[in-house]
Amino acid sequence: MAIPRRVAALVVNSTKADGGTGSLRRTLTAAVAAAGWEPLWLETTSADHGRGAAARALREGASLVLVYGGDGTVREVTGTMAGSGVPLGLLPAGSGNLLARALGVPVTDLGAALRIALHGRDRPIDVARVAGTDPVERFCVMGGVGLDAAMIRDAPERWKALLGWLAYLGAAVRNLGRPTVPMEIRVDDGPPVRTRARSAVVANVALLPSGNSLLPDVRPDDGILDVAIIDGHGTAGWLGVVADAVGRRGRFKDATVLRGREIRITLGTPQPRELDGDLIAEDAELVVCAEPGALLVRVPGTP
Structure with a gap:
């Protein structure tokens, strides 16, 4: 009787491999083969940042997918894998991770992350799906409109290459004078909350690059999304927001927080929008729905 293939796909962002992918490929495929899997090597390209590679992995019968890259690559891969039932192993290679x-x-x-990806336990986590996009856009960490997206848009690529997530602080300072915009936030079937603010962030995971948590009560597996409406009154207020982001306060004080399965943000004017650090088209609306337990991720622990 034929032995079923056990395929483990490796979706690799080659731009994150110092000195090329040759040595990295040998290391990863050898570890995968030693663990009893048949490795399937798939590199991202300028035209496919991971979505197509993940789809190919699933088509070819992979029963485990490992992704080597930063937050953007992870978002592309998880967006495709949501609902597949195939576990995902994370091999972090970005500035935020x-x-x-x-x-x-x-x-x-990398060695420790690889051992977890191959031998850890599978944890179901929620995924956030954005309505009204084609193709469907999803994220696992945070999506936002307004100032946080403007920071990502305005951070020069050379700064990001040199400074990592700290590059966004300079962009934040440059946007301190950004005016508030009218916002209406509706959570599930509740009444609308109308306000003026500079940013609204929908969180499934609330960890910031500084190690702080934007919203300490957020869990990635409770089937609920949190939205923080952040004002930061005037320049002094936004300096406080930046201090919360990079300091050790653990939360944003100047924020209104709502929770639900569907978050609908309607804006007075089109605003920049971002998902896990990736910009999407500006719009006057952001509608996000929770997909509870849609993604299996390998985490530390015994299966």
Whole structure:
């Protein structure tokens, strides 16, 4: 009787591999083969940041997918894998690596992350799906409109290459004069909350690159999304917001927080929007729905 294939796909962002992918490929495929899997090597390209590679992995029968890259690559792969029932292993190689940090996957020890990806336990987590996009957009960490997206838009690529997430602080300072915009936030079937603010952030995972938590009560597996409406009154207020982000206060004080399965944010004017650090088209609306337990992720622990 034929032995069923056990395929483990490796979706790799080659731009994150110092000195090329040759040595990395040998290391990863050898470890996968030693664990009893048949490795399937798939590199991202300028035209496919991971979504197509993940789809190919599923088509070819992979029963485990490992992703080597940063938050953007992880978002592309998880968006495709949501609902598949195939576990995902995280091999962090970016500047933020927020999902990995939140789930306890080491971000500076590739060997340790690889052992977890191959031998850890599967944890179901929620995924957030954005309505009205084609193709469907999803995220696992945070999506936002307004100032936080403007920070990502305005951070120069050379700064990000040199400074990592600290590059966004300079962009934040440059946007301190950004005016508030009218916002209407509706959670599930509740009444609308109308206000003026500079940013609204929907969180499934609330960890910031500084190690702080935007919203300490957020859990990635409770089937609920949290939305923080952040004002920061005037320049002094926004300096306080920045201090909350990079300091050790553990939360944003100047924020209104709502919770639910569907978050609908309607804006007075089109605003920048971002999902896990990736910009999407500006719009005057952001509608996000929770997909409870849609993604299996390998985390530390015994299966």
